[in-house]
Amino acid sequence: MTTKALARGALGLLAAGAVLTAGAAIGSDDGTRIHWGPYKVGDKRSGYTYAGAQTRAMQDDDFQNPAFLWLERGADIWETAAGEAGKACADCHGEAEEALAGVATRYPIHDEARGKLMNIEQRINWCREEQMGAAPFKWESEDLLGITAFVKNQSKGMPVAVSIDGPARPFWEQGKAFYEQRRGQLDMACTHCHVDHAGTMIRAETLSQGQVNGFPTYRLKWQTLGSLHRRFRGCNKNIRAEPYAYGSDEYVNLELYTTWRSNGLPIETPSVRK
């Protein structure tokens, strides 16, 4: 299963490969015409289109992409029994590539039992605690990053499609309010960089639209895989605001809002960013 699922990820990459090759070849020039293929949908531009040629090349090749070290760990976790129930993810869900195709495109979802949202990490830990009788993985642990990236990778290439209808709506509204709220000593909202000034320079860097379709992502800066909530915390610290906790309601609501902004862009997990 392990190799099959990973091979499928590679296949998904092949589909995008033709486009990427062209992009990588031209992208090193400035102001040239770049055909971004699946990485640009309407006005939405993946962080991929803001990355340099070398960074894009690292993402394009599953083998050069260091995130696959974590995905292999995730593939192992999928098949390894844990907890009092003595069950592995695969015992209930079966083959990951069948069970999980498209699943990540819909998260975060509204969870009726908890009366709030649930993202992929929380769903994985819910399974561990409730179904497997196993201890939850710690946030930002290698295990949780590995299994999350593995789960999301099964939807690679499929468009993000979170629902903000019905019970999810108020949480989306809270996420939107967070996104637009000025905060921190710099008194900045997410919108100032990622909506009003996307595409312009902040010091030596081009501001992106802050699309989230590639998380967990391997950042060159971090030299490791990291979650969307780690990125939220980094952004909040950059504007000298107190970061919220991993998995906090604030960040999960924000995750729904930012993921909704990315609706239509293909899932790239695991992406590589600067």
Next chain:
Amino acid sequence: MKDELETGGVSRRTLMVSLGGGAAVTTAMTLVPGLSLAGEAEVQAIIDQMAEGTPVDGGVELDLPEIAENGNTVPVTVTVDAPMTADSYVKTVMVMADGNPQAEVARFNFTPACGTASASTRMRLAGTQTIIAAAQMNDGSTMVGRKLVKVTIGGCGG
């Protein structure tokens, strides 16, 4: 799916604009006061130790980004123009960074079985600096290639 006029990442032109606009680019070196850096002399000492006779410039190609997106992970490929036969082959290529605390980054040790003297890795760079690759042939002769890499500290990426 039409062509678009767009730029990926930090282009040279936009960086220059940014530089001209207020010298916004700095390097990690200035952020680490008191850090002692390798410098050109240390690089030269390593080359002199390797070389039998006078090192020659050229024949060593360094494939590096002109501007590294982040100094923590900078891809580098070094390729030496050499036949790689039992009689004439590249034995070692020492990759060095003169602006890092220690000059040595990686030493690739080749054999004729490699067929071509080319290897890649990823390195950490403390700031804008010159990368030097010294290639020693099996007869002891040494060739040297150099390339400048700019390392930027961005608004959020640095």
Next chain:
Amino acid sequence: MAKIRPRVKAPKKAAMGEIIEIKTLINHAMESGQRKDSGGNTIPRQIINRFVVTLNGREVFSTDLFPSVSANPYVAFFLKAEESGDLTFTWHDDDGSVYEDTKSIEVA
């Protein structure tokens, strides 16, 4: 990452005389010895310092790594396909650990 796990990409088959590329990755923090912890104490160096590739027991390529190599070190190189057999890859850690992977290659 608690468990060190190398990844190697090498073709299973190659034509006689063909130049093949081999890519390797291993998860390792490559602690440089330059960093300090929150208490101001230097975090001791712990890196993978050597990577060796043998074909049927004979060394064909190696790399000495220094602290400037990024975490999760990536090394790619080439081989000229001249004999079938086993490629063995070993990574040597500062703490004495050795991590190994093997790939067989068929040259026709």
